[in-house]
Amino acid sequence: MKLIFEKSINGRRGIQVTPSDVPTSINIKSEFLRQSSAELPQLSELDVIRHFTELSRRNFGVDTNFYPLGSCTMKYNPKVCERIASYPGFAHLHPLLPQLRMGGMLTQGALQMLYETDLLLREITGMAGFTMQPMAGAHGELTGIMIMAAYHRDRGNRKTTVLVPDSAHGTNPASAAIAGYKVVSVPSSERGVMDVNILRNFVNNEVAGIMLTCPNTLGLFETNIREICDLIHSVDGLTYYDGANLNAIVGKARPGDFGFDIVHLNLHKTFATPHGGGGPGAGPVGVKEKLLDYLPVSIVVKRNDGTYALEYDRPKSIGYIAPFYGNFAIILRAYVYILMLGKDGLKRVAENAVLNANYIREKLKKYFPLPYDDLCKHECVFSVSEKMLQNSIHAIDIAKALMDKGFHPPTVYFPAIVKEAMMIEPTETESKETLDAFIDAMIEIARLAETDPDKLKSAPITTPVSRPDETAAAKNLNIACL
Amino acid sequence: MPFISNTPDQQKQMLAEISLTMDGLFADIPPELMCSTFNLPAGLSEQQVRNHLAELADKNSTNLICFLGGGFYDHFIPAAVYSIISRGEFYTSYTPYQPELSQGTLQAIYEYQSAICRLTAMEAANASLYDGGTAMYEAMMMTLRITGRNKVIIDDSVNPIYRVMIRSYTRNLNIELEQTHSADGLANRQQILQKIDDKTAAVILQNPNFFGCIDDFTDIANAAHQKGALLIVSCYPISLGILKTPGSMGADIVTGEGQSLGMPMSFGGPYLGFMATRMQYVRKMPGRIVGETKDRFDRRAFVLTLQAREQHIRRDKATSNICSNEALCALTALVYLSLLGKEGLKQTAQLCADKASYAYQRLTAIPKVKPHFRAKWFFNEFVLDLPSEAADVIARLIEKGFAAGFPLSRYYEGMENSMLISVTEKRTKQQIGMLAEALESVL
């Protein structure tokens, strides 16, 4: 398929710009002007629409078919959320308005939404207050670690390390390192969870805190979570909850009750805001009472007269981590979703997410080895069998074969502690028929992997490209058409 | 139950097939950790939720005529932008880790990277960062990695919101942030050139700057390079329809806010941080990068590349922790730039400059309203001095139906009577005239 630049025709125009209606045309001093115009495409509107329509047909979304990417929670994105985000009353609001005198009164609806979302998230997670500013999960992680650091500085604690399990998502150690901490990896037990006795060896006065997700990245619930949190608290460390896996427990249990001091949520995962091909997301961070002072500014408060305002005067705050109030239109979508689900709906989310995952786990465990054959939560991790490996079939080949069956593959090669990992997270919005079709496809692939591997080696054959050369991409580094 | 496909009967059947009960599914959670008392309201229907949100939307004023800028602008968004980005195949997909199923996203990002490079006259761009402020921060961290130094010079003509963000991020890091004070609305050469030394990693500047003033940083780029330091320029993409590119000034890293490329102002986000640099620094650049390659049948294909620098591989040694970014916003920017095209962007930029110039003439013609800076050249924003407190005048303009302009005293000392006015191609001659009349009447 051609690049959009390759379709350009000199003189072709897309949008007709409204002609000027002012009498003056300014000729800026030529030393300040560019020598030649930017070589942007010259196309008609039809050309552009066709180009992107063609591109969209080379893409796969939740709207297309089953998308069981473990750790990503690819659930259905309600269309009403898209409609509401486009209401002019939200879309056309300039972010600087509240910074004008009397400007807060111009944005009461927006402030009310942010405030109510804070309250709803507190209730869902058991935390005392939220910042809506972080613009993605990893951004939330960095914010949370910065809050951790501010707390320790304030108390005069000398802390240098942050603990993470060896199964942690890469953003955890990356965020802690960027915030200036040394990261220490704690090995998981043979059951795949964190063992308190192993952890004890790593806990000392230098530990600022621990970053965990629960259930963990293997989809297993950390049954000793209270003990783990208590152990960290015993050295005045803080416990951080990576909310990527909240879909497993939302409406049933609260990380605040497990003993977590800081929590981030991925609105684009648990709260159904769209993934966008890689964002935009939102990663609000909630904290327990003892950390409220450190939250970033500004915070939306409700005054005694019932109006909403932005509060900036927080001397211990870690400052601004976003230009304004967070990814407003994403938070808005999550707010709508929570309102639609309500108390019962949220509970059913976790119940069906866990049911769907265990259904797949039980039905596929005869065909693919299950490194940890325990009750799972919202996702399960498989590996490939010895026979498959002998036939040179790896997780990547299983993934490619699934594409020809019309499914998006699960996450592969994560978490790294499982060889040839395939992490399947169906989510609660998938139907039994879809799951059964996926299970049938996987069983067929397992059979081929053991008896007729060549068929899999040539997969995928139904997609626009097949097994692109990633090594050549890294060596040639053609990353722009200039 | 909303959005859950399986009926209660199907759920029962599934449970039976795997010999579990609904309670049994949660047996691994200690009972004392289960919560039975969620104080949440009952769920609403789609109709109810649309009514509620329409009420909330009505409590926001969007019929004020907007002359606010400060880095975030009310530009025209063609209808075709929304048609394209609302396609489910784009917005309900995720990170393109499986290239065969995401050639749409991957090719679009490659085209976006190319468009950013062409716009800024740089050689390599990434797939996006959260916004212009975090992009500036990431660029700064990149220069620390490249030079191994830890001193950064930043002029106060750079967006004050971004400067506050950078201070917040670097509070506990061993970084020496030196701020220079702008001279008559432009980057202060005297202070900057005096401060650049062999401990300097970078100088951070903005064009047009927060006051709307236009500059050419070639002299500062040269001075920085002589001492082994780098130049970061934050820019306004619409202005690059006509203004000199940061690339041709000698910038090493270019960042900026992409909101004006087809995204609504949306009260703070989502926005789009863009970053571009020279090929020699590409491995130090954070964020995702898409590269072109061939598949096993020699067909053109696109893949995520240079992933070895990223968090999912490098973990605590990654160039950044960024994972999800602003991919759909990057697509939006690409679509906008494709619809406007080479001529359309140039015309839009010229319109912004023309209308701002007209507004400047009309407003400074009002007795007692004066331009704040002597610097003659601005793009689409300028600073006016009023005979009384700007914040108060602005409040009275709101009552007259105008969101005009921004009181600079919020971020700059000694500018209590100054306000920043911004004009885009959407403002008409009539609206500008009405603003002039309104301003005159409230003074």
Place this chain on the structure above:
Amino acid sequence: MIAEGLLYTKDHEWAKIEGSTATVGITDYAQQLMGELTYVELPAIGKEFRVHDEMAVVESSKSASDVYSPVTGKVVEVNSNLESKPELINDDCYGSGWICKLAITDANSVENLMNAKQYEEYLKGL
């Protein structure tokens, strides 16, 4: 494959000691694990490293690994052929795929290196 006459580390680096100069690279085991290399980040000439300091990085399309210094010394030469041909390490890791040469500044730092036999035993236990 293990070459004789070289010394080895637990992190799969090899060192060829000639007088007070050490030539350094990664072993066959390491290059196989990495897969086809796409890039090598070489150290700066003149930079000093102690034993086990992170000295270089080898990258494939899917992973990146640190190369640790097997000795304490100062970099006097780097293999600039690796800039255009990182795959030299895959093809000939003990020969033309050498990474850099260090002038050893602490002779004792060589003590803890394994010989070929010891490294072979070590690999068996992995």
